[in-house]
Amino acid sequence: MNAFKVIQAGLLTLIQDRGRYGQHRLGLTNGGPLDTSAFDWANRLCSNSINATALEVSIGGLILEAQCDTFIAVTGADMALKINNQAAAQWRTLKILAGDTISFGFATCGARAYLAVADGFQIAPSFTSTATVCREAIGGINGEKLKAADSLPCSLVLNRQMLSLPASEMPDYAQSVSLRVILGYQQQSFDSLQQRLFFSSDYQLSDKIDRMGFRLQGQVIRSSLEGILSEGICHGAIQIPADGQPIVLMNDRQTIGGYPKIGSVIALDTARLAQLMPGERINFEQISLEHAHNINHLAKVRQQSIALIEHR
Amino acid sequence: MNIEIAGENSLIIYFADQTSAAVSARVQQTMHALETSLGSLLIDMVPSYASLLVIYDAFGTDQYHVQNCINQVLAQLQNAQPVAGSTIELPAYYSTESGPDLAQLASNANLTIDQVIAIHSEMEYRVYAIGFAPGFAYLGEVDPRIAAPRLSTPRLKVPRGAVAIADRQTAVYPAQSPGGWNLIGLCPTRMFNPQQQPSMPVQVGDSVKFMPIDRAEFLALGGEL
16 A cells, blocks of 8 residues: 555654634534644645645654655654655655655754645545544544554655755744734733733743643733633634633634633744743734734735745 | 624624523524625634634635624624524433432432432523534533532543533533533433534534433443443
């Protein structure tokens, strides 16, 4: 069979496409890549469609064996990628032959890497998507993270354009990020002092991070509300529970919840948050919804206009 | 009624401070009407007790257009007929064997176990929201006589099908999970089955009535103890 065999699954490796949409009313969350930007580059470097199924490798430790000839690209966190024990470059198309071993070390810069394969991994979608959400036991292979001996079906591909991302465009996964926030939801329950504290304080990423939410540590913020009638939670929403420590809600968040929220982080910045490790620094910057609209459109145009370098 | 920004591509409509059958019906009506008026600009919606989160394609439109659509839908809603949900009967095997908190709940309420079962099963509940886990339907409202606070220490494992009470809400656990609700019985109907179409027996806006069954019926319906 044309496939990759999992020799070692790594800490947390998940089959992901761009996520599951239109299913919230069944209680299903989005899933999908935490760093959509790095995910998209991996697919683009393989000349794939935008929603092709790829792997999200958190922290590292993944080892695969190719069972057919194809092409791959690895983007995102630097994980000392090796092919047959030889160092290999990330952010470019790589030719793979049957029998090759692809191994990831552990992240030295950033936290999540993405591995795309030419034409994508061939996984049957559930509820319109292949995105794995372990908590819901949905997507991927039986709704689980990868484990040793799993087989990842793909296509035999003999020809593909060899591309790389110009070095000037490679993201710099700094150890601190400024997250742009649109005020919303229960913002009025945070008085002006609380809002100033929130936007002027430095936070640290705690070790309580998972695909549901990233819990931060730092200045305590108080809402005048203790709880609210449970309501829909959007991606990036910043929940402030009773201990006053913000939680940024990510791709696998619960669809509804009852904690007050001060607003939401834009997706371009949750992608950067996803590349941080515990202990790294975060602060928040307030922007308007109109500004976010412009930022998103400019980022899209800019990403599309980046010319990839062709290799022979 | 007010509309707030939720995020870069979402608005949330608040219909009231508290929920009621009438408020819940308006959430449903608005959701159906927005499906038509927003069409392919709509990414997803989350209906809840008294609010509706609307997530739209921010590359195809902006909040002003979406806000306009919402305002138009809400204006037309005034005269609209409420959408009637279906009524679904769910079998429930109430017992101390299948509901480890039934005896304690009854004694705290100064009722007999049979009285608790009678009160829980005679009420028709409304599906107010679905969330927490796929297929977890929040049903309300439970008769105040049998309302019970969440356990002080949540269980690590609540079995699939557990019929449970927390405050004035009741629910059937769709899958084994941790949980702090009071367990009073087991329901053999799968509340979420990804292999089935539809994957859930209920949706927001439907009514649910529990039908007491005995041990033999429970096992015959595929229940597991």
